[in-house]
Amino acid sequence: MSFFCPHFNPDNEHCDRVRDHCIPGRTGCVLARNSTFAVSAQARINAQSAALPPAPPLPPLHSGRKTLKTG
Secondary structure, three states: OOOOOOOEEOOOOEEOOOOEEOOOOOOOOOOOOOOOOOOOHHHHHHHHHHHOOOOOOOOOOOOOOOOOOOO
16 A cells, blocks of 8 residues: 655655654644554654654744734
């Protein structure tokens, strides 16, 4: 089975939405609500955490809102 995720960054296999490694179905993932997996997301997170180094830090999120200057 394959899927498309607009939040997946193929350069470093990183999810821009949850700001961590891409693990389909994890909390915050767009697939968590409408997909069923043979292996639970938590089990895959635990297995991947033991195998991979921590994800690199990302720049802060930009809200896209403009702030008003007073004065």
